[in-house]
Amino acid sequence: MKVLIMGLRSAGKTTLVKHVLEGKEWEEIKNLNPTEFVETTSYKYRGLLDVTTFDCGGQESFILSYFTEQWSHKIFSNVSVFIWIIDSSDLRTFRESKKELLKSLNFIKNYSPGARIFVIATKYDVNKISLKNIRKELAGLGIEQISSTSIPLGIAREIVCTILDGTLTKELKSKITKLEKELNRFNKKINAIATLIINKSDGLELASSVSSEKLNPEILKYISTKALVEPLNSTRPIFTKLQKEGYVDLPDAELGLWHVGTYYVNLFNINEQFALFSILEERNFKIKTLIGYCDSIKNSVLQFLG
Numbered sequence: 001m002k003v004l005i006m007g008l009r010s011a012g013k014t015t016l017v018k019h020v021l022e023g024k025e026w027e028e029i030k031n032l033n034p035t036e037f038v039e040t041t042s043y044k045y046r047g048l049l050d051v052t053t054f055d056c057g058g059q060e061s062f063i064l065s066y067f068t069e070q071w072s073h074k075i076f077s078n079v080s081v082f083i084w085i086i087d088s089s090d091l092r093t094f095r096e097s098k099k100e101l102l103k104s105l106n107f108i109k110n111y112s113p114g115a116r117i118f119v120i121a122t123k124y125d126v127n128k129i130s131l132k133n134i135r136k137e138l139a140g141l142g143i144e145q146i147s148s149t150s151i152p153l154g155i156a157r158e159i160v161c162t163i164l165d166g167t168l169t170k171e172l173k174s175k176i177t178k179l180e181k182e183l184n185r186f187n188k189k190i191n192a193i194a195t196l197i198i199n200k201s202d203g204l205e206l207a208s209s210v211s212s213e214k215l216n217p218e219i220l221k222y223i224s225t226k227a228l229v230e231p232l233n234s235t236r237p238i239f240t241k242l243q244k245e246g247y248v249d250l251p252d253a254e255l256g257l258w259h260v261g262t263y264y265v266n267l268f269n270i271n272e273q274f275a276l277f278s279i280l281e282e283r284n285f286k287i288k289t290l291i292g293y294c295d296s297i298k299n300s301v302l303q304f305l306g
């Protein structure tokens, strides 16, 4: 599935993509350098969807060259989802952005007639144009949905995820439902509040099971646990080195446990791509038993993927 993301210079494209598809938080990405010409990056959103973004710089001269024969075919063909990014904090560039959007839509309609079209108004924390006005300005262009986002306000991930989740096929959804049945059993066995299978690259869940009314499963859908899960990738090299020096035995299972208030967060490495994440209330579990259960759910996940 090709997701094409475009917009004028400095509209907030790169920041948004890094936030949602790389699980980066505002503090890490608020000072990015501008993108040079077309940067193509491929992601596996939630471990499910192949998403390729074409971040097209956005300098005026670059924008012009997209519309040459040579480039337009390459950029606008086979697009399933087209997202135009508009800077809601900049009144001066609004006209220009609308003009370029109209041009792009012509290309999309030519080269990818079935594409679903979305507009995202970024930087709504410092907006100068209201969403209502943007919607009025862009009415009648065949845009499915126009939404506003703000990364510092923490509302961007949910908006973009909702758009991408809306493009998941029935087959994928029923596969997830099957995996969630396994997770429900696991969750009961270990007496956890919630268990999630996390796609490590964006920190988003592939599937989840929530067994308590205390937690809204809808919220878990849009949280990136990247920062918690990431250490699982780096502990093995450290332990390997220590083991070489003869200090420790290398553990077979890669399990991490966080103690947060009265809760325990259990992290378990499934493979390069996925990790298991559960939230447990108080210490009512044995580590060895926990590892055993984690191992069996690991096999289910690997089967699901295989």
Ligand SMILES: Nc1nc2c(ncn2[C@@H]2O[C@H](COP(=O)(O)OP(=O)(O)O)[C@@H](O)[C@H]2O)c(=O)[nH]1
Pocket: 007, 008, 009, 010, 011, 012, 013, 014, 015, 016, 029, 030, 031, 032, 033, 034, 035, 055, 057, 058, 122, 123, 124, 125, 126, 149, 150, 151, 152
């Ligand atoms: N206040 C605010 N600034 C943002 C937001 N998203 C991006 N920016 C800033 O907008 C500028 C341009 O962002 P960038 O992603 O490089 O734009 P691009 O050229 O479209 O890729 C950067 O200084 C970002 O920090 C947001 O949600 N709120």
Ligand SMILES: [Mg+2]
Pocket: 013, 014, 015, 034, 035, 055, 057
């Ligand atoms: Mg950029």
